[in-house]
Amino acid sequence: MPDKEEIFSKVQESLVEALSVDDDEVTAEASLTRDLGAESIDFLDIVFRLEKAFGIKIPRGDLFPENLLNNPEYVEDGKLTDAGLGELKERLPYADLAEFEKNPVVGNLGDVFTVGMICGYIESRLDGE
Amino acid sequence: MRWFWIDRITHLEKGKTAGAVKNVTLAEEHLHDHFPGYPVNPQSLMIEGMAQTGGILAGSTVDFRENIILAKITKAVFHRLVRPGDQLRFESELVMTSPEGHRAETTITCDGELIAESSMMFVNLNVGNDVERDRDGVFVFTEGFMQLLHECPGFDLADYPVGDDHV
Numbered sequence: 362m363p364d365k366e367e368i369f370s371k372v373q374e375s376l377v378e379a380l381s382v383d384d385d386e387v388t389a390e391a392s393l394t395r396d397l398g399a400e401s402i403d404f405l406d407i408v409f410r411l412e413k414a415f416g417i418k419i420p421r422g423d424l425f426p427e428n429l430l431n432n433p434e435y436v437e438d439g440k441l442t443d444a445g446l447g448e449l450k451e452r453l454p455y456a457d458l459a460e461f462e463k464n465p466v467v468g469n470l471g472d473v474f475t476v477g478m479i480c481g482y483i484e485s486r487l488d489g490e
Numbered sequence: 491m492r493w494f495w496i497d498r499i500t501h502l503e504k505g506k507t508a509g510a511v512k513n514v515t516l517a518e519e520h521l522h523d524h525f526p527g528y529p530v531n532p533q534s535l536m537i538e539g540m541a542q543t544g545g546i547l548a549g550s551t552v553d554f555r556e557n558i559i560l561a562k563i564t565k566a567v568f569h570r571l572v573r574p575g576d577q578l579r580f581e582s583e584l585v586m587t588s589p590e591g592h593r594a595e596t597t598i599t600c601d602g603e604l605i606a607e608s609s610m611m612f613v614n615l616n617v618g619n620d621v622e623r624d625r626d627g628v629f630v631f632t633e634g635f636m637q638l639l640h641e642c643p644g645f646d647l648a649d650y651p652v653g654d655d656h657v
Contacts, residue, residue, distance in 0.1 A: 402561040406611050409586035409593050
């Protein structure tokens with residue numbers, strides 16, 4: 362299994378290619394949407410490149426959860442409810458949600474999807490294989 | 491059947507590769523404005539040709555029964571100008587594929603010389619919608635495209651039957 366540095370390096374390469382950004386912009390803390398300018402179609406491109414780079418299959422919604430925000434149980438007044446946060450934690454156990462939890466406004470959810478989160482996901486996937 | 495920037499589909503291997511040709515002629519009106527006295531085939535139209543070749547290839551994965559559209563041009567590089575009299579050969583390969591979308595890499599050559607290369611993402615608009623797989627609701631692969639396909643050597647619509655599973 363590749364070490365953390367190798368995983369980061371491959372993730373970085375995938376993001377540089379998918380998003381046409383510079384290497385030094387792809388830091389562990391960088392948010393895909395806010396800092397790297399990713400749009401919805403880019404998420405599929407990123408998934409394709411990660412699958413190829415690591416030789417794994419990433420099921421739909423596994424890395425970037427879907428159908429969370431259109432569930433009224435999880436969203437109220439533009440914020441994630443406790444149930445929504447619980448669901449998010451369950452689906453993204455490798456994400457650092459500490460900052461988001463302080464003000465779980467839906468508009469800030471994109472900040473959760475960081476380069477570090479992707480590395481965490483890949484590590485957990487490779488660990489389980 | 492106007493907005494066609496490939497003249498003929500030369501081959502199609504379902505979900506894998508597709509080829510097309512485009513003959514650039516001085517009879518194309520836009521070449522006289524682009525540029526006066528020095529006609530050059532616009533790169534934007536070659537991008538469209540690559541999108542059409544890759545899009546047909548992506549469409550073959552769903553038997554042309556769902557709407558698959560160009561969503562992103564990740565890369566497009568051009569190596570030389572294209573002039574009237576040039577015959578462009580498009581070769582497209584699906585390098586990644588899933589029910590939600592595809593990535594196609596396409597090259598254009600002229601007499602064996604590399605003219606352009608691109609990487610494009612296509613998405614399937616029908617995924618996530620409960621739509622019957624039927625050509626009636628398809629606005630991408632219209633009659634014009636199907637006519638182009640019918641003229642492709644070896645193409646047989648029977649190879650793309652209703653209800654066939656995705657590639």
